[in-house]
Amino acid sequence: MIVRRLVALILGAIVVVGLGVAGGVIRTASTDAAKQTITSWVDDTVDHHITHGAPVTAQPVTATPAGPGDQAVKRDVADLLATVRVVGALPEHSGYERSCRSGKGCVFGPAWTDDSDAAMSHNGCDTRNDILRSQLARVQLDPKSRGCKVVSGVLDPDPYTGAVLEFRKGTTSSDIEIDHVFPLEAAWHAGAHDWPLATRVAFANDPANLLAVDGSRNSAKGSKSIADWLPPNRAYVCTYIATYLRVAADYQLPITRADQTTAQHHCR
DSSP states (O other): OHHHHHHHHHHHHHHHHTTOBGGGTBOOHHHHHHHHHHHHHHHHHHHHHHHTTOOOOOOOOOOOOSSHHHHHHHHHHHHHHTTSOEESSOOOOTTOOOOOSTTSOOTTOSTTOSOSSSTTOSSSSOHHHHHHHHHOEEEEEOGGGTTOOEEEEEESSOTTTOOOEEEETTTTGGGEEEEESSOHHHHHHHTGGGSOHHHHHHHHTOGGGEEEEEHHHHHHHTTOOTTTOOOSOGGGHHHHHHHHHHHHHHTTOOEEHHHHHHHHHHOO
16 A cells, blocks of 8 residues: 555656656756656665565556545646647648558657656566556566566556456456557647657657556547547546646647637536
């Protein structure tokens, strides 16, 4: 329980640290140093528990509780709406190709690469398993993977549906996917097409923008913004909107007027 709370606090710190100023393109030495400290702390904590034979668990993402916490999220949304740039619509920019197969664009780099500037990268584990380890409960790891690969765990609850989902590698693992809250394709049209490749790769692997969620809901969402898709779990809607807006603010990505209206309507 202590480890779960500590890791949850660290992930919260990662959100605050972000990927730097100016949308992650311009960095400061103090920001990078803070990120390295956080990442090192996470890795040391995980390594300690792997060494001592205990399954690595972390506080899962949960629905926003009613009461003061809910009001705090709504205040966050209001503050973020005052920060992000609002446009009428996002222009269409050609060239988006997520695939890294031969002849494809690979514009956000190889999926779940460990080689990026994102927090938790360069720890010897791919990003997908990093997120599973940090957001699932009762995690069991493959002992042959140096403590990286998750073989089982529980998403309790799934933030998008509120249901409890079981993860078992090779059987129910496809039921849980890792979602980019601010979708990659939407980010491409919002400005990522002009970013250096290294910034796009960091964005695609930034834990502040990643959630372990129900696979079918993730597929239904696709590349939709908050104006066109929100989690069916109503208790989590404002938290989801706040995450979307925080990523937009961190990377200086604009939102549409429809996104703004949606956020104001659901989080007033």
